[in-house]
Amino acid sequence: MNLIGISINHRTSSIELREAVHLSTDEQKDFIKLLRNDVLKEGFVISTCNRTEIFGIPKTNSVGNKALFEKLINFKNVDGLSLDNIEKFESEEALKHVLKVSSGIDSLIIGDSQILSQCKESFRISVDQEFSNTISRKVFDIAARVGKRAIKETLISQGAVTVSYAAIQVIEKIFANLNTKEALIIGAGETSELAAVHLNSRSIGKITITNRTEEKAGQLAKKVSGSTIKFEDFRNHLHKFDIIISATSSTDFIVNYDDIKAAIHKRKGTPIFIMDIAIPRDIDPKVKKLDNVFYNDIDSLNIIVDQNLHKRKQEIPKVEEIIKEEIDGFYSWYNTLGIVPTIKSLRSFFEEIEHDELSKIRHKVTDEDYIKLEDMTKRLIGRILHNPTIKLRELAESGDNLDKASEHTSAIKFLFNLDNIPKNGKKE
Amino acid sequence: MIETIHSINVLLPILYFLTFSIYLYDFVKDESKVFNVKRVFLFITLSLHILYLLFRTIEFNHPPITNKFEIFTVLAFSLGFAYFLLELLTDIRGTGAFIVLFSLVFQVISSLYIQDLIEVKEVLRNRLLGVHVMSALLGYSGFTIAAVHGVLFFMLYKDIKINRYGLIFKRLPSLEILEKLNFYSVLIGFILLTISILIGFIWLPVAFPDISYVDPKLISVSIVWLVFGIGILTKLIAKWYGKKVIIFSLLGFTVAILSLLASNIFADSFHSFY
Numbered sequence: 001m002n003l004i005g006i007s008i009n010h011r012t013s014s015i016e017l018r019e020a021v022h023l024s025t026d027e028q029k030d031f032i033k034l035l036r037n038d039v040l041k042e043g044f045v046i047s048t049c050n051r052t053e054i055f056g057i058p059k060t061n062s063v064g065n066k067a068l069f070e071k072l073i074n075f076k077n078v079d080g081l082s083l084d085n086i087e088k089f090e091s092e093e094a095l096k097h098v099l100k101v102s103s104g105i106d107s108l109i110i111g112d113s114q115i116l117s118q119c120k121e122s123f124r125i126s127v128d129q130e131f132s133n134t135i136s137r138k139v140f141d142i143a144a145r146v147g148k149r150a151i152k153e154t155l156i157s158q159g160a161v162t163v164s165y166a167a168i169q170v171i172e173k174i175f176a177n178l179n180t181k182e183a184l185i186i187g188a189g190e191t192s193e194l195a196a197v198h199l200n201s202r203s204i205g206k207i208t209i210t211n212r213t214e215e216k217a218g219q220l221a222k223k224v225s226g227s228t229i230k231f232e233d234f235r236n237h238l239h240k241f242d243i244i245i246s247a248t249s250s251t252d253f254i255v256n257y258d259d260i261k262a263a264i265h266k267r268k269g270t271p272i273f274i275m276d277i278a279i280p281r282d283i284d285p286k287v288k289k290l291d292n293v294f295y296n297d298i299d300s301l302n303i304i305v306d307q308n309l310h311k312r313k314q315e316i317p318k319v320e321e322i323i324k325e326e327i328d329g330f331y332s333w334y335n336t337l338g339i340v341p342t343i344k345s346l347r348s349f350f351e352e353i354e355h356d357e358l359s360k361i362r363h364k365v366t367d368e369d370y371i372k373l374e375d376m377t378k379r380l381i382g383r384i385l386h387n388p389t390i391k392l393r394e395l396a397e398s399g400d401n402l403d404k405a406s407e408h409t410s411a412i413k414f415l416f417n418l419d420n421i422p423k424n425g426k427k428e
Numbered sequence: 429m430i431e432t433i434h435s436i437n438v439l440l441p442i443l444y445f446l447t448f449s450i451y452l453y454d455f456v457k458d459e460s461k462v463f464n465v466k467r468v469f470l471f472i473t474l475s476l477h478i479l480y481l482l483f484r485t486i487e488f489n490h491p492p493i494t495n496k497f498e499i500f501t502v503l504a505f506s507l508g509f510a511y512f513l514l515e516l517l518t519d520i521r522g523t524g525a526f527i528v529l530f531s532l533v534f535q536v537i538s539s540l541y542i543q544d545l546i547e548v549k550e551v552l553r554n555r556l557l558g559v560h561v562m563s564a565l566l567g568y569s570g571f572t573i574a575a576v577h578g579v580l581f582f583m584l585y586k587d588i589k590i591n592r593y594g595l596i597f598k599r600l601p602s603l604e605i606l607e608k609l610n611f612y613s614v615l616i617g618f619i620l621l622t623i624s625i626l627i628g629f630i631w632l633p634v635a636f637p638d639i640s641y642v643d644p645k646l647i648s649v650s651i652v653w654l655v656f657g658i659g660i661l662t663k664l665i666a667k668w669y670g671k672k673v674i675i676f677s678l679l680g681f682t683v684a685i686l687s688l689l690a691s692n693i694f695a696d697s698f699h700s701f702y
Contacts (some may be wrong), residue, residue, distance in 0.1 A: 173597060174601045175602060175603075266669055268668060269672050292671065
């Protein structure tokens with residue numbers, strides 16, 4: 001199989017270079033047009049913040065990976081990108097790489113759950129741009145299936161691998177039912193927003209935002225259907241919250257030991273989960289000494305993240321086994337591609353004869369008898385062609401007897417003169 | 429029937445061991461394929477155990493509460509049964525191994541030393557006494573299950589506090605659920621113990637005309653009842669939560685064990701039959 005491809009990813013390039021070659025959806029469409037002109041017959045382009053992948057079937061044998069690389073350099077006008085910054089793939093290795101990408105085992109965060117949908121979107125663009133054909137469509141199908149199987153049959157996507165999700169994992173070990181709980185988010189920056197969105201996705205009972213700039217707090221509250229509280233006043237309300245997440249840019253503690261001590265006293269022992277994801281920290285870590293206060297900062301949550309990443313790494317061999325199975329399946333299909341036209345021609349040849357012979361007796365028998373004869377001849381042809389079709393497929397699918405399959409195909413073509421079939425099936 | 433009783437007596441520790449092993453395996457491995465198998469195993473074990481208790485009652489013509497080793501097998505059953513009910517009602521299955529272990533220990537001791545007693549004191553054949561003892565045992569089983577959940581609560585509490593995310597963190601249900609399981613077990617245990625005490629008050633003066641209300645066992649059980657009663661009130665009225673409630677239940681359990689030991693081993697009582 002002459003599938004070729006290049007990959008610019010986290011192993012080969014810095015984030016600056018990866019960003020420089022990133023292709024937006026519109027850029028992907030334009031780039032596909034360029035590729036189709038003189039490089040690839042069919043193919044696809046995957047581009048995310050962490051990788052850009054260009055794969056396809058070359059138009060001529062002289063087209064190689066270097067041509068794909070040059071097309072990209074010219075299209076994106078990138079400085080500093082050399083052949084050392086790309087991985088090059090051909091044939092089975094190319095297919096294997098695509099499957100590794102779609103399954104998430106090639107991602108920066110192993111088991112990344114977003115990569116499969118990003119791949120599917122890239123495949124959709126390829127189809128829309130009429131840049132896909134028999135082989136690339138098959139690759140799309142297999143890549144999507146491998147991605148799904150990896151999620152379903154292995155633990156490659158299990159466990160929190162970001163600090164925010166790790167915090168949710170801890171919260172769920174403290175509280176049974178999040179939709180009766182209230183959370184306070186201190187700060188309205190990007191990190192706070194991420195935490196608020198995660199909590200909202202877990203159907204938390206109520207989210208309250210507090211921030212020095214009230215307007216920003218209001219905007220974030222709107223996004224997560226929450227409310228706001230004045231920054232100068234929030235310390236007096238700490239006891240109302242089961243979860244407190246802080247991510248401001250303050251250089252000093254904004255919540256101290258006594259604030260939390262007073263809050264936990266008012267709560268009669270009902271626990272508080274505190275997540276301090278600010279650097280430097282916003283909440284005095286001494287609060288962890290208080291009973292029923294569960295304090296976590298970035299370092300403590302990273303313990304969970306590291307554990308889960310380790311577990312995901314242990315799942316890689318299982319995903320590779322799935323990839324191997326699917327590659328075997330792909331080659332079984334691919335090897336039959338050569339015999340399919342011959343089988344189709346053989347069938348057409350017999351159907352033409354059937355049609356011709358039936359038309360001769362069309363007016364000599366009753367309608368009822370004609371239908372019976374028509375059925376009978378169809379069955380006859382089906383039975384005659386069954387064995388040759390199956391035997392040829394078996395030879396091709398095994399992949400071990402491709403020469404033999406080719407010999408038999410040639411023999412059939414020669415015996416039935418399939419390269420030159422007359423319309424009515426009569427011999428010339 | 430006696431042969432059947434002896435066979436089940438051998439079979440029960442094996443079944444409890446198998447059930448415990450499956451619960452433990454599930455706790456450590458968390459594999460979905462044994463998720464329902466363990467409940468089926470517990471159900472089979474408990475079904476056979478109830479048959480065993482019935483056969484003994486019929487064959488020896490008295491409820492199996494006439495000696496320590498009969499009490500142990502009833503205790504093994506009541507612990508397993510109380511946990512089974514809790515699991516069915518809450519569908520929380522992460523703590524089973526820790527409770528089935530108690531059933532296993534009691535049943536092993538019972539199976540090793542239990543005897544076929546036909547001749548027992550006449551008072552021990554009384555049906556009301558059977559209900560009195562059974563409800564007390566079920567009540568104490570409730571307190572034991574509460575104590576197990578209490579200990580698990582503290583283990584998880586500590587692990588979260590010190591950011592240790594190991595097996596306990598991964599497999600146990602949340603602190604809130606453990607606290608609930610602890611409280612419900614205490615509540616059920618308390619109700620059953622109250623029933624036992626009430627039956628005792630009605631039946632004891634009839635069975636024992638020389639009854640003394642300052643009997644060590646009556647005093648000790650009253651203390652246990654009081655400790656758990658106060659614990660329940662603090663939760664329901666004062667809205668206590670978490671560690672404080674758990675500490676009360678563990679305190680109650682400790683008092684229960686100590687008072688049972690003290691009143692059974694050291695004190696001379698009309699209430700001592702064996």
